[in-house]
Amino acid sequence: MERxxxxxxxxxxxxxxxxxxxxxxxxxxxxxxxxxxVYSPISDVKIFPSDVDLALVEGAVANDEHxxxxxxxxxxxxxxxxxxxxxxxxxxxxxxxxxxxxxxVLQEVYINHGSPRAVVPDTSGIVPVLLDRVLPLHAVVxxxxxxxxxxxxxxxxxxxxxxxxxxxxxxxxxxxx
Amino acid sequence: MSAxxxxxxQTLVSAREGESVLEAAxxxxxxxxxxxxxxGLSEVGxxxxxxxxxxxxxxxxPACRTTVSEGMQVQTDTPRLQxxxxxxxxxxxxxxxxxxxxxxxxxxxxxxxxxxxVGMTHVRYEYLAPxxxxxxxxxxxxIDHNRCVLCTRCxxxxxxxxxxxxxxxxxxxVAARVITDLNVPWGEATSCTSCxxxxxxxxxxxxxxxxxxxxxxxxDHSSITxxxxxxxxxx
Ligand code: SF4
Ligand code: SF4
Ligand code: SF4
Ligand code: FES
Numbered sequence: 001m002e003r004x005x006x007x008x009x010x011x012x013x014x015x016x017x018x019x020x021x022x023x024x025x026x027x028x029x030x031x032x033x034x035x036x037x038v039y040s041p042i043s044d045v046k047i048f049p050s051d052v053d054l055a056l057v058e059g060a061v062a063n064d065e066h067x068x069x070x071x072x073x074x075x076x077x078x079x080x081x082x083x084x085x086x087x088x089x090x091x092x093x094x095x096x097x098x099x100x101x102x103x104x105v106l107q108e109v110y111i112n113h114g115s116p117r118a119v120v121p122d123t124s125g126i127v128p129v130l131l132d133r134v135l136p137l138h139a140v141v142x143x144x145x146x147x148x149x150x151x152x153x154x155x156x157x158x159x160x161x162x163x164x165x166x167x168x169x170x171x172x173x174x175x176x177x
Numbered sequence: 178m179s180a181x182x183x184x185x186x187q188t189l190v191s192a193r194e195g196e197s198v199l200e201a202a203x204x205x206x207x208x209x210x211x212x213x214x215x216x217g218l219s220e221v222g223x224x225x226x227x228x229x230x231x232x233x234x235x236x237x238x239p240a241c242r243t244t245v246s247e248g249m250q251v252q253t254d255t256p257r258l259q260x261x262x263x264x265x266x267x268x269x270x271x272x273x274x275x276x277x278x279x280x281x282x283x284x285x286x287x288x289x290x291x292x293x294x295v296g297m298t299h300v301r302y303e304y305l306a307p308x309x310x311x312x313x314x315x316x317x318x319x320i321d322h323n324r325c326v327l328c329t330r331c332x333x334x335x336x337x338x339x340x341x342x343x344x345x346x347x348x349x350x351v352a353a354r355v356i357t358d359l360n361v362p363w364g365e366a367t368s369c370t371s372c373x374x375x376x377x378x379x380x381x382x383x384x385x386x387x388x389x390x391x392x393x394x395x396x397d398h399s400s401i402t403x404x405x406x407x408x409x410x411x412x
Contacts, residue, residue, distance in 0.1 A: 085278050088299050089270075097306035098274060098323075133306070138299055146298040150278030175293050177277025177284070177392075 004165060005053045006031075007039035008083075009073060011066040012093040012134060013059025016151040017084035018042065021056070023154035034165060052077040054164060056157075060086045060093040061135045065128035074141035079164065082137045083157070085150040085176055092150070094134035102130045148176045183249035192245040199227055199240040202253060209253050210262060210294055212287060213328040214241045215378055215398060217405030218337055221329055226265055226291065229253045237261070263295045271302040272351060273309060274323040281321075282382030283392040288326060305351065314364030317371055318386055322354055325383040331355060331375035338378075338404055343369040355383075377401055 010018060018041060024031070038052060039045045048069065055077040061067055074080060085091035099105045106120045137143050147160055156172070163170045179194045185202050192201035197220065202209050212224040222242040229240045232250035240253070252258070269275075269288060277283045309322035329346065332355065336342040343366050347356045357366035376384045377396050385394050 082299070085276075089275075090304065091276055091278055094304070094306070095274075095276060097304065098308045100308075136299065136304075138301075139303070143299070148298075173293055173296065174298065176275075176289060177280065 004035035005038045005049070005051065006035045007048065007052045007055040007073070007077065008037070008041070009039070009048075009055060009057045009059075009069065010041040011057060011059030011069065011087065011137070012062030013084060013086040014092065015041070015058070017056075017058035017086075020084075020151035020154050021157055024158055027158060031161065048072045048076060050076045054079045054081065054161075056081045056083045057087050057137055058083045060090045061131065061137060061140050062093055063128035063130050067131065067140060070137060070140045079144045080137075080141070081145045081147055081160065082143045083147050084152055085148050087137045087143075088146050088148045089176065090134050090136045094136075097133055101132045105130070145170060146174065148174050150177055181245045181247050181249075183245050183247070183251060185251045186253055194245075196245050197241055198229060198231075198238075198243045198245055198249075198251055201245050202240060202251070207253060209240050210291055211241060212291060212326065212380060213330065215330050215334070215380075215401060217402040218330065218333040218378070221333070223327065223329055224265070226262055228258060228261060230255055230258065259295070263297055264301075266291050266295050266297050267300045267302055269326050270297075270300045271304050272307075273325060274304075274306060276323075279391055280324060280382040281385045281389045281391065281394040282324070285392070285395045286382060287380035307351065312363050313387055314362035315366075315369070315371070315387070316364065318363065318373065318376055318384060320355070320357075320363060320384055321382060323383075324381045325355055326381055327353055327355070328380060329355075330378040330380060331384060334374045334378035334401055338401060339370060339372050339374050341368050341370060341372075344375060374401065374404075 008018065008021065037043055038049045055073050057073060057080060061070055082088045086093045096105045099108050110118050110120045147156065149156060159172065160170055181192050181194055183190055183192060185205060185207055188205060190201055190205040199209055210226045212226050213221055220241045222239040225239060227240040228237040230252040231238050277289055311319060311321045313319040332344040335344045343357050344355055346353055347360055348354055357363040358368055377398060377400050382394060
């Protein structure tokens with residue numbers, strides 16, 4: 001059998017969804033007999049490979065790096081899964097949206113709640129540029145499968161991968177939160 | 178009271194005169210999703226989740242506000258209705274800030290249950306992300322407008338069960354908000370008796386007991402029904 005080329009991606013999330021994935025413990029060894037992990041924050045691959053079968057994407061799209069990576073993932077992956085509430089709805093990562101634009105958010109965080117002489121740090125060229133709005137993954141690229149949950153339980157992640165490995169369409173109803 | 182015979186989803190159903198399509202369907206074991214309806218309170222037809230198709234009507238009708246009539250032919254679960262219901266639930270999520278992961282009502286929320294029921298996988302509409310207040314000026318309860326779906330169950334529970342009418346709605350459209358007294362902080366609303374019936378009626382995490390944290394708020398909505406049934410028996 002052709003081995004599954006699996007990628008897992010960490011966009012704007014807390015890594016909790018990846019912790020849930022790691023919670024699969026010894027089943028991961030079983031998974032490793034049929035799948036290759038070709039890209040992941042827990043591997044040392046820097047460039048998203050072409051021709052990926054399945055990408056589990058954690059986190060919302062919060063900065064320009066996420067945005068670019070989201071497009072790369074979509075171009076180079078057969079099945080894209082929005083993994084967890086942040087990828088599906090924006091969730092905790094999007095809590096800043098009601099505050100307004102990036103300027104408003106930085107003002108709120110660094111000045112309004114900072115020390116009296118606080119300034120907004122100049123990070124140009126050092127860290128990725130924040131988007132004005134945190135977006136769910138599907139607002140940026142088409143998503144094939146949604147797996148909400150914060151985080152989705154290890155059992156549900158396993159269920160999804162098993163279903164997809166068996167060549168079936170997942171039908172399990174899903175709850176947010 | 179005379180009986181009426183109608184068909185709901187091709188099944189012959191007999192109902193009491195004056196009953197709503199929603200009640201008739203329930204008696205026949207047919208579930209129609211609802212949100213603004215709460216047994217014991219009056220009907221306002223605000224949420225439109227209970228919309229049904231009635232033969233001869235070009236409009237969809239809210240089952241909670243539509244009275245049964247002889248020979249009526251009702252469909253409660255067509256693909257068109259399923260799609261509309263899903264769209265309605267998605268719009269409710271898009272309109273305010275629902276972050277189930279950090280919400281007091283998670284796991285015990287009618288809106289969350291509805292999302293599951295209508296098969297919502299994601300929200301296709303742009304999130305409005307409005308700036309909403311959280312008022313914790315009341316000594317016992319708080320109101321988080323981020324989670325309010327404007328069902329007016331609090332308004333009706335306060336008015337019809339407690340007989341007070343502390344709650345009302347101010348503003349229109351997306352700017353509409355539930356208010357206490359003449360739009361003063363809840364803690365300053367002198368009409369409020371602190372009975373907690375609005376909390377019991379609220380389907381979401383909007384009204385909560387102060388001090389509650391994630392997924393802690395469990396309410397028994399049927400206590401409103403019990404009070405109203407008991408009152409009906411007494412008087
Ligand atoms: S969905 Fe929850 S667990 Fe996953 S990244 Fe977001 S906050 Fe973390
Ligand atoms: S009110 Fe319900 S749907 Fe909204 S965030 Fe809370 S649990 Fe989720
Ligand atoms: S506060 Fe609760 S009961 Fe009142 S309108 Fe909002 S969601 Fe409905
Ligand atoms: S339950 Fe009928 S309109 Fe809300």
